[in-house]
Amino acid sequence: MPVSDYVASIRSRIGTDLLLLPGVTAVIRERDRFLLARHRHSGLWSLMGGAVEPGEEPAEALHREIGEETGAAVRIRGIVGVYGGDPMMVTYPNGDQVGYVTTAYDCELLSAAVADQDELLEVGWFARDEIAALPRRDWIDRVIADALVGMETAGTSA
Template sequence: MPRRDYEDDPGAPEANSLVPAASAVVVDHAGRVLLQRRTDNGMWALPGGTMEPGEPIGECAVRETLEETGVTVEITGIVGTYTNPRHVFAYDDGEVRQEFSICLLARPVGGALRVSDESSEVGWFAPDEVDGLPMVPAVRRRIDDGRTGDGPVVR
């Protein structure tokens, strides 16, 4: 389902849903970050998605990373919480979701890169490669926050 991201846009539609989600900054032994190109907006992003009932946030990040990229991860920390009410995702079905994501830090422990129905490309990217990729500002902020290692941020 296609989506459009709005951040600090006065023309953005008003949110009508709030769904807890997890994302993961997955860093390998060489310092590269795992990214996927989303099928719903064509932008590069961290793996992640919405929590299922009864699922802890860490398990959500592990599950979503495996589903979207083929990589099995272990959670090693927290990057931050991201709940900006001025960042919404508008879907073709009329849902307008306010951002609500816990971003976790993780390392790969198995699996192999593969695409899914949610990702058209996946790969490992060095920090200088990440800077040139098309992505929404909120995702770039999470990656940058994960790079600093300053501990959890609240945004």
């Protein structure tokens, strides 16, 4: 996963110290199934997304990240929620510490998704009960639960 020029310039001054970054997360779903990716740096399954670059609209960042990670296009249906705190703290293998505050978007997949082998090991569709058995980032459980509540509220069947 390439580091942006912006983050690299900050890292050159602060080293691996904690950096708080705005992020975006794609909750790509088809009825009761969710598209997850297994990340190369951790081996864990998670939702896809990444950091918002300076001057970039969050929705643009989401489209860019999904394109970079899978080559796919998505349609944003709405916002699931905004998440931060301890569950969103990450220490990367190189020691870089990041705290993300991410906006999770409910998305529909418009084209085939294939894992970018530099960043992702694989992608796959999973029902909620299957996700519970995966080695995963724990914070996605809350996001997926919120997405399912949003579907029920909107009258969409899960």
